[in-house]
Amino acid sequence: MYMGKWTRPGGEAAPAELVLRLTAIELLLRPMGPWFIKPVILLLAGLALILPQVLRAPAIWLALALLVAGRLLADWPLPDNHIYLLAYWCLAAGLALRAPDVRPPLALSARLLVGLAFLFALLWKAVLSPDYLDGRFFRVTLMMDDRFAGAVMLLTGLSAEQLQQNRNYLQPLPEGAELLHPPLFVEPPAFRWLAGSATYGMLALEAAIAMLYLLPWHSRFESARHVFLLAFCVLTYAFAPVAGFGWLLLVMGLAQCNPEQRLLRFAYILSYFLILLFSEIPWADLLVQGLEGAR
Amino acid sequence: MALALAPPALLVVVACVQIVLTHRTGLTPWKGGGFGMFATTDGTQFRYVRLFVDAPDRSEELDVPPSLEELAARAQALPSTGQLERLARAVAAREQRKRRPAETVRVEVWRIDFAPGTLQATSRLLQQHQFHVHGQMDSTGR
Numbered sequence: 001m002y003m004g005k006w007t008r009p010g011g012e013a014a015p016a017e018l019v020l021r022l023t024a025i026e027l028l029l030r031p032m033g034p035w036f037i038k039p040v041i042l043l044l045a046g047l048a049l050i051l052p053q054v055l056r057a058p059a060i061w062l063a064l065a066l067l068v069a070g071r072l073l074a075d076w077p078l079p080d081n082h083i084y085l086l087a088y089w090c091l092a093a094g095l096a097l098r099a100p101d102v103r104p105p106l107a108l109s110a111r112l113l114v115g116l117a118f119l120f121a122l123l124w125k126a127v128l129s130p131d132y133l134d135g136r137f138f139r140v141t142l143m144m145d146d147r148f149a150g151a152v153m154l155l156t157g158l159s160a161e162q163l164q165q166n167r168n169y170l171q172p173l174p175e176g177a178e179l180l181h182p183p184l185f186v187e188p189p190a191f192r193w194l195a196g197s198a199t200y201g202m203l204a205l206e207a208a209i210a211m212l213y214l215l216p217w218h219s220r221f222e223s224a225r226h227v228f229l230l231a232f233c234v235l236t237y238a239f240a241p242v243a244g245f246g247w248l249l250l251v252m253g254l255a256q257c258n259p260e261q262r263l264l265r266f267a268y269i270l271s272y273f274l275i276l277l278f279s280e281i282p283w284a285d286l287l288v289q290g291l292e293g294a295r
Numbered sequence: 296m297a298l299a300l301a302p303p304a305l306l307v308v309v310a311c312v313q314i315v316l317t318h319r320t321g322l323t324p325w326k327g328g329g330f331g332m333f334a335t336t337d338g339t340q341f342r343y344v345r346l347f348v349d350a351p352d353r354s355e356e357l358d359v360p361p362s363l364e365e366l367a368a369r370a371q372a373l374p375s376t377g378q379l380e381r382l383a384r385a386v387a388a389r390e391q392r393k394r395r396p397a398e399t400v401r402v403e404v405w406r407i408d409f410a411p412g413t414l415q416a417t418s419r420l421l422q423q424h425q426f427h428v429h430g431q432m433d434s435t436g437r
Binding site: 076077081084089092095098099104109112121128131132139145172175 | 296298299300301302303305306307309310314317322323324325326327328329330331332333334335336337340341365368369372373407409411413414416417418
């Protein structure tokens with residue numbers, strides 16, 4: 001009897017099954033942790049995908065939450081923030097599966113987790129960081145981070161040589177040293193525009209999502225919540241190399257949909273797989289190569 | 296329904312602790328569960344570790360060997376005395392295995408700052424720690 005509380009859902013779990021299944025897929029797509037954690041996560045996530053009784057068992061999700069937390073401790077302080085969010089989400093799923101109706105508590109946890117994650121991201125960008133609001137973060141990152149190179153060249157017209165020259169400029173010199181011919185920093189108007197749009201666009205979008213998810217208004221702004229979250233995920237994860245974060249946000253957005261909101265649910269699933277394609281296809285690099293080949 | 300508030304509450308606690316740790320220990324805002332990623336250049340990409348070994352007739356800066364990259368990455372992300380001490384001890388042990396003299400190991404964590412406007416890059420020492428192979432240790436902060 002007591003065991004049943006942990007191995008069977010407390011009530012109606014069918015509406016949450018898709019959400020749980022997509023979470024299990026994420027766990028399989030991005031294996032994580034040291035040798036004593038990774039295989040167990042993969043095993044549980046794989047079993048959850050193929051066996052409905054495993055998918056719906058609260059104990060499985062609580063175990064996954066503990067395993068992800070174990071990974072956070074084992075690799076401290078290196079794990080990215082979405083791994084923390086994943087641990088909270090697995091915990092939320094395990095707790096919700098014990099409720100008489102799984103959807104409401106899961107939707108509540110999802111709404112607050114999304115809202116709070118965006119609130120803290122906003123706090124860092126707008127208040128705590130010394131180099132975000134003045135545009136330095138994106139001006140430097142777009143130049144230096146190789147994962148953005150294709151998109152930067154595609155959108156700003158900078159050549160690979162100019163990008164390399166700018167990277168040389170952004171290298172610190174040993175104390176007291178001066179170059180005879182220091183490299184110039186090439187920053188075309190299109191680049192300034194891109195860095196500015198990324199800086200303030202991201203800030204505005206994160207502020208809107210934090211507000212929409214945390215303020216206690218319900219039906220009136222519900223569709224706005226979904227539209228902003230979907231827009232954020234599709235725009236951001238087309239460029240940002242953190243598909244795991246995008247999937248998690250989409251899964252938590254999906255957890256807040258009613259079963260009858262079919263179009264919205266479809267939009268979330270479509271975006272989930274779009275992010276998968278963004279993460280696996282170097283689309284910007286391929287476009288740059290194609291354009292160079294056509295010249 | 297009240298249990299549904301537990302995961303968000305945990306998020307708030309961890310994120311607040313992360314903010315304190317960034318100020319007290321130099322933890323990079325990108326790590327630690329506070330959602331400070333993509334907010335500042337003070338991430339591990341713009342931090343680096345320098346290792347120095349001293350002994351009679353030896354004073355040398357070492358490259359971070361592949362076997363110590365993970366420890367170095369941890370020290371870069373969180374330059375606390377504990378992390379630097381672990382890295383320094385591992386360097387000393389490696390030197391001993393290679394039968395190279397080492398009396399003190401110094402670990403330094405640096406970060407690159409970019410000037411507003413010009414983006415001129417300068418390096419700044421965040422934290423350093425000295426480990427005496429046969430004795431005590433000492434650290435100096437930021």
